[in-house]
Amino acid sequence: MTAPTAPPSTPPSSGRPDTVLSRGYALTTVGMVALVFFAAFEALAVTTVMPQVARELDGVHLYAISFAAPLATGVVGMVVCGIWSDRRGPVPPLYTSIVLFALGLLVCGLAPTMEVLVAGRLVQGLGAGALTVGLYVVVGQVYPSRLQPSIFAGFAAAWVLPSLFGPSIAALIASHWGWEWVFLSVVALVAVATTFVVPSLLGLRGHPEPLGERVPVDRLCWAVVAAIAVLSLDLLGSRSGLGLLFAAAAATVVLVSVRHLVPKRTLTAARGLPSVVLTRGALGASFFCAEAYLPFVLQDHWGLSTGRAGLALAAAGVCWAGASQVQARLGSRLSDERAMLVGTALLAGGAALSLVATGARLHPVVLVVGYAVAAIGMGTAFPRTSVAMLRHSTERDRGFNSSALSIADSLGAALALALCGVTFAAVRRSDLAGVFGDPFAAVFTVSVAWALVAHLASRRTPVS
Template sequence: MDGTKPRNRPLVLASVMLAMFLAAIEATIVSTAMPSIVADLGNFRLYSWVFSAYLLTNAATVLLFGRLADVLGRKPIFLIGISLFLIGAILSALAPTMSVLIVARLIQGLGAGALMPMATTIVGDIYSKEERAKIQGYLSSVWGISAVTGPLLGGFFVDVLSWPYVFWMNIPLGLLAFIGIMVFFKEEVESKKRSIDVVGSVWIILAISSLLIILVEGGGRLPWLSIEVSLLISLSTISFVAFVFHERKIEEPMLPLHLWSIRSIRFANLTSFTTGMILIGVSSYLPAFVQGVMERSATVAGFTLTTMSIGWPVASTLAGRLLLRIGYRRTSIMGGVSLIIGAIIFSFLSPNHGPLFAASGSLFIGIGMGLTSTSFIVSIQNAVDWKSRGIATASNMFMRTIGSALGAALLGGLLNSRLETVIQQSELSGTFDVNATNRLLREEDRESLGERAAEVLQEGLSSGLHMVYIGLLVLASVSFLFILQLPKKED
């Protein structure tokens, strides 16, 4: 029920957009700063966990917070979310080690899991159906602005100030959003008894987190045939099966499984899962290649990501027009082709090609993401009635976030495994390990390695990232095959 006075709505909207900006900018700004963070804190092996931890708690709680908001109201969940996000940001800025940073990112991800659904839900509460189309444009612009400014701000903070400012910048903006919602957003919560699927959340967290550990550490610190890996595989499998059985039998599940029987939703969600892996593969590891292999600055690394960030919102706007002319399936196919072109460019990436070549690959990936994500939302919302539209849309967001979390782990595992192999096959074995790669990411540390050690580590990083980009090409091809399964007949 809307209890907000009309004169307060612009202030509530501004607060919501500010919170969305913080959550949206988090991925790209941290990606650009990560090479400097890991150069400072060390422990390169944990590089991918900084992303996986944030995405894991984000994905595992986004649906739960959505359900809690129906029971307790939007305001308390929003305030809890932004508080957790800011606590995580403070701990991240103060982190003395990578392990502490990962714990801080887990907390920050919890906050983001509440912020994103609450922002869109509050807007839906205070604006009429006729007004929402215009307001949705404002919200979309937040993603565009954050996508473009994130890499540039990250590069600026690293080159001019220091990496903790990437996290400190959240504090004043977050406090403004907190005060805005606290003071100006008034709501009346109906006292209606609703069940909350906490058990489902526990099962999915267990399933995904144990799988993440296998993907990141398997073949490295944990041998594939070890008891630990066997136990983790068993825990992940049992938890996933228990989640499916639990979701089938309860009245108000966290993720209604009947939605998967609808062809357009099933293949849109599967594609979002694989494109989520592609997205994290580009945003997480391209800065490491530009700084560690190409030996360029954090600002240049930020530029190579910015092209993806520009391509996405532009393609999303274009998709809105294409959908009316050629339909969501053909628009999605165009997006799938763009993803493959971008992945092919990355598969040929080498130090000799330079940052512009890398930026062109990012641009095509961004265009592909913009065309497909917009098409999927429209096709999903056309496939269900009003009562199921919210959870159906949330399921797509959930699948992309889970894909990003698993992608960070899987691709990080590939990179670590290849680095380890190159080091072991060289004369540096026993002197250096994977964590020595940290020193490639800062000029003064790189020079202290010595010419031969730097050469071997760069070769390992380059070939490891080449494997990551081959993985992106495989994922782009799978995504295209899923897109072709979307129904030809449209509503």
């Protein structure tokens, strides 16, 4: 595909080792981390303003799908970018993903109806999914392996840090200039960040001839099927009766589809790369389904205000970012496999503590501490799944493996959120009240289960 190429301006040799902020890497690092940061900020900001958007556009009935849409189309974007990167290099798909992401934001910001906004979210998700994969492939070509843990730690911090102030800034923008500018303001910032990355992209060259292998259209078809199934699961999951049967069928379709989008034997936790991908998917499934319900339970059970409940997310963001930096500084002293093993154990312990705190109605600090421990586990394990994936990859399959890791992320989170929605609704209707008693406890039970899957899979990440 593409030969590894040094950055356009490689720093001269000196007595000090290079870092991701050395002269030859600094602009690329800043630009790439900024792109991830703005994508993360937009995701968190939209969570804050979407209730206002739905009311103003008379689209409360489309509220849930406005969140499911970018997750679903993101899977398609990941697959397309992976295929395209393996055949032509990362530059064309990365530029295309940025354009699609910005176009989706523009459509959302200018949307006159909720239906148009959902369409914009579909386009935005397509670009965001492809952007993630494109950046991973660029990391594999621009940065040496010893610097990759640091750049992935930067990506992790860029995803987490907006939780400290993203919701507050979004609320401020919406109150002073209107919710439209929560979308539109990000477009200009993305354009600026892209200019920082361009010099390094100019140094990368794709294969001069089309590869002899056919384009794997079947993978693209399975990605589309998975996206439709995820959207169907989100729409049907909260219904009773036949709706639950259709939701179960949609979940089955998701599992069948994902088998064609990740390395073989991923769902059975084969040793090496398949277990790395499964670990990544289960990590996101456990943590993000708990995150979605954390502010809700703090307000419902303990009567905390929206602002005080948001502080729990901020604390978790600090813990995740701090743990990411610690694992990066440890470097090779902490193996990728050991980091994933320790991180998933912390995630499981934190999720279990959150479950106990919720079910027994302990002090809310106990719940927040449990969530913070889980965040430390994520910060330890999450970046190393990316490093391990690249270590298991070659020039010919780096794009596929990068997309597989991102697909596991999105589909794992989407599937877990849908299962949480089904379980939460069933318990609230008293269908499962005798088993769980508390719908929030049911949600954290799902989180614990996914964390255990992640821990078991992490034990099989070593090749032998």
